[in-house]
Amino acid sequence: MEWKEYFIGQLMTQKEVELIWNKYLSQSSLKLETIFNHLYSMPTIKIKQKYILCSRCNCQDQQQYYMISFNKSKIIYCCACIQMGRISSSDFLYYLPNNKPLKIRNKKSFLTWQGELSPQQHKASQEVLKQLNDSNHPHLIHAVTGAGKTEMLFPNIDEILRKGGKIAVASPRVDVCIELFPRIKSAFNSVKVLLLHGKSETKYEPCDILITTTHQLLRFFQAFDLLIVDEVDAFPYVDNDCLHFAVNRAVKEKGKLIFMTATPDKKIVKAVKKGLIYETVLPARFHGFPLVEPLFFWLGDWKSHLISEQTNSKLFSSLKDFVALDGRKLIFIANIKLAILLSEWLNKQFKSLSLSYVYSSDPLRHMKVEKMREGSYDLLISTSILERGVTFENCHVYILGAEDPLFSKSALVQMSGRVGRKASYPSGIVIFGHYGITNEMKRAVKEIREMNQLARKRGLLNAKI
Numbered sequence: 001m002e003w004k005e006y007f008i009g010q011l012m013t014q015k016e017v018e019l020i021w022n023k024y025l026s027q028s029s030l031k032l033e034t035i036f037n038h039l040y041s042m043p044t045i046k047i048k049q050k051y052i053l054c055s056r057c058n059c060q061d062q063q064q065y066y067m068i069s070f071n072k073s074k075i076i077y078c079c080a081c082i083q084m085g086r087i088s089s090s091d092f093l094y095y096l097p098n099n100k101p102l103k104i105r106n107k108k109s110f111l112t113w114q115g116e117l118s119p120q121q122h123k124a125s126q127e128v129l130k131q132l133n134d135s136n137h138p139h140l141i142h143a144v145t146g147a148g149k150t151e152m153l154f155p156n157i158d159e160i161l162r163k164g165g166k167i168a169v170a171s172p173r174v175d176v177c178i179e180l181f182p183r184i185k186s187a188f189n190s191v192k193v194l195l196l197h198g199k200s201e202t203k204y205e206p207c208d209i210l211i212t213t214t215h216q217l218l219r220f221f222q223a224f225d226l227l228i229v230d231e232v233d234a235f236p237y238v239d240n241d242c243l244h245f246a247v248n249r250a251v252k253e254k255g256k257l258i259f260m261t262a263t264p265d266k267k268i269v270k271a272v273k274k275g276l277i278y279e280t281v282l283p284a285r286f287h288g289f290p291l292v293e294p295l296f297f298w299l300g301d302w303k304s305h306l307i308s309e310q311t312n313s314k315l316f317s318s319l320k321d322f323v324a325l326d327g328r329k330l331i332f333i334a335n336i337k338l339a340i341l342l343s344e345w346l347n348k349q350f351k352s353l354s355l356s357y358v359y360s361s362d363p364l365r366h367m368k369v370e371k372m373r374e375g376s377y378d379l380l381i382s383t384s385i386l387e388r389g390v391t392f393e394n395c396h397v398y399i400l401g402a403e404d405p406l407f408s409k410s411a412l413v414q415m416s417g418r419v420g421r422k423a424s425y426p427s428g429i430v431i432f433g434h435y436g437i438t439n440e441m442k443r444a445v446k447e448i449r450e451m452n453q454l455a456r457k458r459g460l461l462n463a464k465i
């Protein structure tokens with residue numbers, strides 16, 4: 001491999017350049033100094049009169065910069081991107097854009113996926129394929145939960161691979177990245193696929209397809225011919241200017257940006273309406289069954305019934321019915337403390353039930369999700385962290401306290417979308433247990449119904465229940 005390949009597309013600190021040289025090139029005749037002479041550089045922190053700007057994350061919030069005096073000079077640090085390694089105004093950032101033009105190098109497909117796209121997926125895939133060379137317009141894939149949006153992108157990824165290009169699939173959610181990685185790796189098993197996120201030990205190295213969190217994109221500079229941002233409306237990407245900046249910089253000037261979600265936010269919907277972003281809508285699930293519509297269930301003051309463990313409450317009777325359902329059960333609840341109380345209560349009441357709870361900073365989070373996936377738990381109680389990106393076979397959902405202000409329309413649609421994702425279990429139960437119906441709840445159900453209607457209108461709901 002030519003030495004430049006180790007650096008292409010990356011934005012690096014001096015230390016990072018040295019680490020790469022040490023790891024791959026210190027045994028060669030190439031001197032570190034020669035490498036620095038070939039790399040482009042820029043000051044890490046730009047100081048414009050009273051305005052400070054970090055070159056890595058472009059943070060506009062002046063509160064994120066702090067200054068220390070050292071040997072009569074002032075050094076400024078950026079706190080906004082400190083988790084990527086500390087940088088200061090006394091450092092430089094080094095980069096080498098990916099200038100390799102795309103041209104067909106391989107007639108043969110790299111796709112080793114054995115599945116078949118549904119007619120809807122195939123049509124959408126072709127639609128995106130036609131726009132792949134248009135770098136001026138990002139493409140939004142608005143696909144309902146379980147539509148198979150990842151699979152429909154396989155022909156697009158293959159096209160870029162055959163042209164010798166580089167691809168990144170990024171998501172704001174680490175759980176989504178972890179779930180995507182094995183699927184993409186087995187779909188393209190002859191190319192190098194790498195998973196990169198803040199919690200893994202893996203360091204970046206040249207690869208064909210990178211699966212990464214949006215945060216890690218701060219490490220790249222015009223690197224990718226195709227950059228796919230999955231779950232584009234999810235926290236922390238949505239409304240985060242630094243991450244938007246990172247995405248736009250990580251894609252090559254002539255590269256293509258694709259956004260994917262089941263629940264586009266207002267900003268992106270507006271951009272679509274203005275014609276700045278092209279859109280492809282997939283209203284049906286890949287198996288041709290409709291989205292499961294939620295059932296509203298009024299619980300009264302469920303919080304106090306939960307705290308006092310009242311078995312003669314609507315809450316308890318609804319939980320009893322839910323627990324008795326055949327299959328895996330997922331209960332969403334906004335508050336961690338209440339999630340713990342609920343798990344203790346259910347443990348006491350249903351001794352034969354194998355259950356656990358999970359929340360965002362839970363150190364055992366990934367292990368618990370894996371155990372739920374393989375069927376070791378009957379029931380998992382979760383805060384909204386599992387609202388998207390996870391698929392459990394034969395699963396029912398109970399959203400306890402659906403009226404909580406933390407549960408937006410998008411969150412409710414995503415949580416409902418965990419049910420009926422597999423062709424072997426295409427339906428199930430979704431309950432909105434509540435103490436008063438909110439507008440967000442109404443909007444969520446409206447959206448689910450509208451997508452089902454659109455799918456029916458397009459003749460995509462072939463399966464009979």
Ligand SMILES: [Zn+2]
Pocket residue numbers: 054055056057058059078079080081082
């Ligand atoms: Zn920064």
